[in-house]
Amino acid sequence: MLFACSGIPLPGGRTKQILTRFVTSAYLVREFMDKRNRDDKLKVAVRLPNGEITYGLLGLYDDDIAIVTCCGFKPVREIDFTATSSISDSSYLRLAGRAFHSSALMAMNGLPCGEHGKTWSPCQNTSSISMAVLGGPLLGDDQRLVGMNFSLCASDDGTVTYEYLAMELLHERLTHFGISEQPDFRGYSLPKGVSSIVPSGSNDPIALVFLKDIYELRSYGYPMPPPLVLEFNGALCDTFEDSFGTIFVWKGYPFGRQGVWEELPRKVVTDISRRVVSLASFKDDYARSFACTGLIIKWHGCKSTVILTSASLVSRHDGIGNLKIEVFLPPKQRGIGKLVFFDLHYNIAVVRLEKNFNAVCPEDIFSETTQRHLK
Template identity: 35%
Template sequence: MLTESMALGDLHGDSNRYDWTRLSDELKSNLSRSVASLALCNGDKVLFACSVIAIESQENLTRFLTSATLARAVISDDKGKFHNLKIKVRHEGSEVYEGVLSEYDLDRNFAIVIISTSLDVHVGLFKHRVEILPRGMVLALGRGISGKLIPINVILDNEAPLLKRSEVWEGGPLFTFDGKFVGMHLFLVLRAHFISWGSILDWLKCTSLQKKTKVARFGSRPTCDKLNSHSEVHRPIHRDDMTSGYCEDLESLGYPMPQIDMADDGMILVNTFEETFGDAYREGVWDEFSRSAFSDIDRYVVALASFKGGKRHFTCTGFFIEWNGSTTILTSASLVRSSSDENKTDENLRIEVLLPNKRRIEGLLEHYSLHYNVALVGVTDCRVVRPASIQPYRFGCSASVGRSFISGALMATSGQLVSWSGTLDCMCIVRSSCKITKAGIGGPLVNMPDGKVIGMNFYDKRIGTPFLLWEDIDKILAHFAEKSKAGKVGHDDCDPSRARFWKMDGDDSDRVLQWPVPEPCWLRPDDLVESEDDELGIELPSGRKKRYGYLGGRKVILF
């Protein structure tokens, strides 16, 4: 049985429509008045349309809730190519009102739109709600831009099949057939989902703390908070959030739930894919790039996630490159590595790609090497304006770049190439002093100030950032090209006995290399402080300043 603790669920349509006319006139009126249509237009051209749910009506103001897809559509116009953007809201009747995107939360998929008119809407949804989320058929309501109310039956199910996307119902409400509010209908790429009323209510109660923007009026792009202020973008998930609804969707994100018998003590979920690093796009270190460089980086860096059923498996960064006569995405093979056997891929995973314009599309695994932790992911229906430029032999000041899969935020942190060594046993690994999070895995290491790619990043929680140099990546890509000619697309050269696998010249490994990534876990605040007990101390002459490095994963003092 589904319970209220589940924030996200899956939906699929049912061919046996429930007869809308069987509902009482009063119930039909209330349900109808709770829904309006929304269209994002450039002049007379409709760019995006969805439904919205009425949540507040007062003198000269009506407030609506909808999916954050609206906000993503607005943000995607970051070059200002649309000069007459307007939000048009239509309730019952023929009157059309101009709306304003008041606030949004990309992480939790909410947006608020207001109009400066008091409409006769029904806003009592949360007073008439289900106590336990139903399993089975419910009623989804949407309103088309013509003003027509469109009811449809959907089935709540954890293992729902793919559903053809229709914008009409996105952002609209779900009800039981006795009129009790279930949640909000939304789409994530190809699969339909819903957000429960409990998650909605908790978010509405704390929007003053959680909202991501000031009021956004058209003619300029919404101004987002800096990534540097991590508490305002991805605040840590605490144990007491389990009762507030902030993290009701932990399970769908692939994160562990805290043990019931575990004492609270302010416990925090660590090693998540949502932890940010460095500076937000156009802030801080981005000022050190040339103007064309940071614009190009924004165009070629993407975020990827793999899913098994409705549960997220892994998230990382990737970037478009020219390869073998086409454009594809280079990323980490951790995206598809099996959680039960690190020497295999999980063939049941599907891949989603978040493009720079915030559009999400399906990705296809083309090639991978688990030994070197490299993968190529192809996409269709995507025009790549400018793939990454490569400059393999220039070293100096560099920057590691990543993109968040949930928010789409682009981030970077700078550092130098260093002679440190850690515990990864790949002979090709080089390190920089850049400090990233798991979100940066698979992202490019670029030189400064011209932003050309010199390598691809992996992750080490303590010791800077390990990466592969482009000259080694180029050899791996050449091997992939040979496999393509032989028709071995998508296959690694590794058998279960580990006796055979492709290696570069000079690599004397007798087994497939391991690329560990720290698992998400719950920790007490006192356990978050990293110990330096393994420091190799050396007495320095008086007046000499200490400099530190790492040797084999242990901290050392450098002369």
Template identity: 40%
Template sequence: MQRERRKRGHEASHGDTCEERIIERKKTKRDQEASRNSLVSSIISKKMQIFWLPTEKSRRDYLMSTVTPRQRRMIERMVQLNKTWDKLNEDYLERFGCPDTPVSNRSFVEKPFGYAASDDSLLTSSVVSLALYDGDKMLFACSGVALGRKGRAYPVVSRFVTSKRLVTEFEKNRNRADNLRINVRLHDKESFDGFLGLYDSHIAIVTSFWFANVPPVDLHSHIGWQNDLVAYGRAFSSGILMATSNAPTQLLGADHLIKHDLIPFPCPVTEAGLGGPVINEAGDVVGLSIKVDVDEETTYFLHRVALLARLEYLEKLMPNSTNFREYTLPDGVNSIVPSGFMAHVNYLKSCGYPQPPPLVLEVNGRLLNTFEEDFGQLYGYEDCDSNFYDRSSEEQVWDKLRKKVVTNICRRVVSLSSYDGDVRSFSCTGLLIKWHKTGTPVILTSASLVRSRVDENEIDEKLKIKVLLPPKQVVDGTLELYHSDYNIAVISLQKPLYGIRPEYIFRTAKRPPRVVAIGRGAQDGLLMGTIGKAVKKLAGDKLPCEDLKLSTCKITKVGIGGPLVNIVNGLFAGMNFYGETDVTPYLPRAIIVEVLSGTDLPSHKGMDHATDIMGAATVKKNRWRVPKPYWYHPLFEDRRPLHFYGRQLQ
């Protein structure tokens, strides 16, 4: 009875019954839901009112007044996030993009030369015009000649050779927008896009994926030197074939051709004639116009023998399946970075990656064997901006581990990167451990982190080391110890990391049947994990060290040096290395403990340099080669499988 009286008194003091308060809360909730659902429709219905507001700020304030407080907070957070991304993009372009040079508003004006020539032969049909554009504005125009296709090279493309002057103008006019393009115009005024690729000191190659029906120029015919030579060029705007003729000032003997590539020709052409052919009276190609000296009224052309030799040399440097993994350009040969890709290529160079071969970026080629390739299921952290759910595999890893195990992994697994100046040399994963004598936190990782980029068998102690523990802790590391044969490295911290849980590994532990390979991303610091089993080595397995064991955990290069842990308790079972097969080699915990137990940290003994645990006199028998990154696209495969369509005989 007393409880009932207190209840009635409480209701009287508040003026409403309990049922009325419940009804009121439900009504308020329905009103809020209706307000959220009608946000878009209310904005649309008042669209004309918004347009009549005088300023952008007043329109924004009006829109914000129509939303709930929760929606306002979400919008403000989204606006702030967009500002952050815009600032990051500006910083990215400022660091890696082209210089923000002023752009001229004046378009290039073609100048004619000589006379209008007949355009009805196969040879003159191979002369094309090439124009450089920034958007819709012409910046430069010159000529070129069509080249033939050799062998079974893929993809099927149209190729043209021209003067290096086109490359000079291309590089000179690059700006922050990086919106340059090449347009090719044929003798019948058909036009299509082209791409600058390889070039040397005199010539450049323009390639197009448009199948142009143009007869290639013949550079293999026997040349009979005549007195008069004719220089051709094609105007881009009108398509008119221009020509001018005269006799060379020098005798074109065999000895002269060996010593000199460029031949002076006292018959000047304009820019429109650069890259055009020089022909004798018999109709044979003598050379290619390269540059012109206006003051001396002389055109210099690259004679046929030198031109053919340079083209054959550049042909060998075109990317294909035989040279993808070790693709490099020799001295004197370069490749143009495609328009729109300069910032991306400069960023890749800062990461230590090779420059893409010609045409690979244009066809969306991929850079393989990078340190940014993920593996397994990803695990984020608070305020992580990465959309890692789309990148993560469908494998369930972290839900199968105990919460305490996951927390320990988050606080003891770090990402490491080594740098040669401002260029990254290597990235991998490391494990924070307690040193056996002092309890000092140090990082156990792979010695591949500090191996020389010139000679993988040597340790480069001059490399700078950066340690990342998300979300925002980045400190410098110092190489303390390394073991060349077991590929072990111990890194000390120049500044302390906070909130860490280093593991004490210097005790015995049984090898677990089920394990988890752990890695941490080099850029965003996301954790990666994949589950597998410890398996026995087979007789045919070739490993860089006989003490290595195998697990079925499949990792990428960023997982090198990362821990292999027990799936039950998360204890350290070994250190992972990289294998290109379905199994991953790892160095067992017992071997690592045996190697490190009898050693002191050099910094604790007052030494200021790293120590090789093996000693200088020991013969190093193991080699730890890591696959290098390379560019790839299936279009450039030399031997594609044949596909037969229709019915096939059995």
């Protein structure tokens, strides 16, 4: 175990999925990010009041609080924001937290520090720092909730003080997160000041998306999914990789059917497979900007491999000079292309390869025979 703190169950909300959510201190996020490594196998375990251990996903967080989401209904008593209280400088406080290994409920008495605002200090003189208090509830004289502990400060003289969010402020913060009113993950967008953490890989069946999948989405230039969409079996739709028609497969391809290609003369199929390529443009941060198809053509006076394609390959990119273009001719030829010409009005672009492809069959679009066929 690398870190442990406490959490408070939240109301179920309106999600279609059956979920149990907990609010805790953002310390959990900071420790999670500090401790994750290339193996990326960190898990967030949740010890329930009955001693049961389940696993959750870190999703939303801000500077002070974080949300842990568990799949399914868990036997917990959710927080009631109507049954709260306020404190005065003379109030005694009782702090609660749950030990992870023993599942024991711990408590400690404290006093508010009026001069420091929403802070309190333990009644007993102690130099020990208990992280288990973070994310736990704060009770007033009437044993009603007054806040949640989210931060601590240890001074040079050994004095420890804890900072808390009053219940009305915690309720406002959670309302700003907007998770309780959202019926579907797909319709959620991050509010201002709220971030989302990518869960790490694990053997838990609900953790279906790992860092490598997010990196792949970023490299392809796709927008990031809303929090927990992919983790709960969501899928990316309308991708550049969507296929259409019948796939023409090359020798050694693991599957496929000839379909419509069987109706064409063999020479036509061979020529097409040796002159049609795929292209992708990339931004400075290696995120893909666009992907499309291109046709290898004869460019008179040029000995390089030249490709005619769509200007959409570059129209979404501001810094044309820094644009990187990759070209692929199945099954194994890949190369880097350089933009020679483009016209957004006619939606055409010409790309020249830095290193020629082998065994290609360029289309002579300027020949008289081709021109007659186009008329």
